[in-house]
Amino acid sequence: MGDISESADSVVPPAGPWAAGLRELTVVAPEVRDRLVVRFGPEVLAWCDELPALVGRLAARWNLDLLGAGGGGTSRVFRCRRRDDGSGVWLKLTPDPGTAAEEAEALRAWADTPSVVTLLTQDLAAGALLLESVEPGVPVRRLAWQLPEAAALLRDLRTSFRVPGQRTLLRPLSHRIDFLFDLAGRRLAAAGVSGPFDASALGRARAAALELAHSGPVALVHGDLHPANALSGPGLRMVAIDPRPAWGDPDFDAVDWVLEGVGGLAELEERVGKLAALVPGQCPDRVLGWCRAGAALMAVSRVCARRDDPETRFLMALARG
Numbered sequence: 001m002g003d004i005s006e007s008a009d010s011v012v013p014p015a016g017p018w019a020a021g022l023r024e025l026t027v028v029a030p031e032v033r034d035r036l037v038v039r040f041g042p043e044v045l046a047w048c049d050e051l052p053a054l055v056g057r058l059a060a061r062w063n064l065d066l067l068g069a070g071g072g073g074t075s076r077v078f079r080c081r082r083r084d085d086g087s088g089v090w091l092k093l094t095p096d097p098g099t100a101a102e103e104a105e106a107l108r109a110w111a112d113t114p115s116v117v118t119l120l121t122q123d124l125a126a127g128a129l130l131l132e133s134v135e136p137g138v139p140v141r142r143l144a145w146q147l148p149e150a151a152a153l154l155r156d157l158r159t160s161f162r163v164p165g166q167r168t169l170l171r172p173l174s175h176r177i178d179f180l181f182d183l184a185g186r187r188l189a190a191a192g193v194s195g196p197f198d199a200s201a202l203g204r205a206r207a208a209a210l211e212l213a214h215s216g217p218v219a220l221v222h223g224d225l226h227p228a229n230a231l232s233g234p235g236l237r238m239v240a241i242d243p244r245p246a247w248g249d250p251d252f253d254a255v256d257w258v259l260e261g262v263g264g265l266a267e268l269e270e271r272v273g274k275l276a277a278l279v280p281g282q283c284p285d286r287v288l289g290w291c292r293a294g295a296a297l298m299a300v301s302r303v304c305a306r307r308d309d310p311e312t313r314f315l316m317a318l319a320r321g
Contacts, residue, residue, distance in 0.1 A: 022059070025069040025078065026052040035073045038186065040095055047095040051076065058091060058128055062121070066091075074099060075242075079133075088133035089120060098169070100127040105169050106245035107131075109220055114233065115156035117241045134239045140227040145238075147271075150257045151278035153230060153238040157222055158250045158281060173248025174213040176223050181206040184300040191304040205296035205319055212289050216249030217281075226256040251286045254279070255294040258287060263310050265318070295319040 028036070028048040036044045055078060059066060068079035075094040082089060094100050101124045110116035118132035185202055222229075223244035233239040258275055262268045268291065269284075276282040296319035302312040 022056060022066055023052055025066050026055045026076075028076065032071065032076075036095065038190070039073045039183075044095045051093065054093065054126060054128075055091070058093075058123065058126065062091075062130055064089065064091060072242075088135075090131040090133060092129045092131060094127040097124055097127045100124050100129055102169050102171075102245055103243055104129060106220060106222075106243045110157070113156045115153050115237060115239055116243075117231075117239055131241075134231045134233055134241070136232050138232045140230040140232065140238060143232060145227065145230075146236075147274060148278065149236050149238050151275055153225075153240060154250075154254060154257070154275070154279045154282070157225070157240065157253060158219060158279070168247070170220075170245050170247055172213065173221055173223070173246040173252060174210055176221075176244060176246045176248075177206065177209045177213050180297055181209070184297050187304050188300060201319070202296060202300075205293045208289065209293035212286060212293065213248050213252075216251065216286060218247055219250040221246045221248050221250055222253045225253040227260060249286065249290075251282055252290055254282065254287050255290045259291055259295070259298065259315075261311070263314055268318070292318055292321060 028051055033045060033048050036048065055066070058064070059080070063083045064080040065083055066078050066080055069076065070079075071077045074096075075092055077093075078091040080089050080091050081087070092100075100122070104119055104122050104124065107116060107119040107129075111118070117134055120130045120132055122129050181202055185199065188202075222240055223246050224242060225240060229242045230238045230240050254272075254275060258268060258271045262271065269288065272284050272287050272291070276284045276287065295315040299312060299315040299319055302309075302315065
């Protein structure tokens with residue numbers, strides 16, 4: 001659920017000679033440091049200081065030229081060109097090697113579907129993944145997406161993976177739920193916001209989400225499938241990036257798609273029904289349940305930003321039931 005889990009900054013182009021450009025691209029700006037501290041704690045600041053040297057070592061090892069930089073609340077990403085053949089790739093680094101290992105496992109499990117970005121190589125000890133570039137690669141939030149394309153993406157994620165063995169690193173979806181609600185609570189506290197989303201309201205939404213997580217089917221879940229984490233691929237295909245993977249109910253991944261831009265319950269129910277008709281195995285009642293629980297998380301970021309618009313008010317009403 002993108003509104004609560006991660007906000008991305010734009011890709012910054014390089015300037016100046018290689019050494020100066022590398023330094024400019026890899027230095028972590030103060031506002032980005034602040035987001036990383038919210039996610040990982042103050043110890044992440046040492047990682048931020050060491051990042052330019054780490055990127056330099058990886059670029060030399062993997063024969064990369066850096067072209068741009070960006071990222072969000074859990075990672076830094078660098079748009080690169082391979083020196084040997086000029087192909088575009090993305091270098092992604094996170095201060096938590098465990099997060100990188102979980103993402104790598106999910107990407108390998110989805111390796112047979114073109115609807116998920118391709119993992120080229122990795123250095124998990126360094127928290128580093130090298131990913132194939134998606135072309136044209138425009139985030140879906142910048143396109144007028146259509147329901148059939150969203151349904152195709154969700155179908156591929158549900159069916160096109162190999163089930164890992166018992167040594168999986170991925171945790172149950174309930175772990176992801178607890179993380180998201182803990183993060184929402186910290187953000188509310190930091191923002192000093194009072195109102196409908198106090199600790200008890202978040203607690204009720206958390207309990208509903210955990211009940212869904214424990215009662216549903218079990219499959220590989222992307223975990224953060226909002227429109228900014230789906231890129232335009234060849235033709236009309238959407239390509240998912242940046243999973244926060246878990247084992248649990250795949251209906252969880254539909255929430256952002258059916259809630260995006262919806263202003264009323266009747267419209268939401270209609271969209272849920274249309275999507276379920278296009279995604280075999282998707283349960284409309286469970287998707288609506290996930291929407292009610294997820295609405296609380298989505299409303300938190302809007303409340304913290306002091307937004308008071310029809311979409312925010314609808315999310316609040318949906319969360320209250």
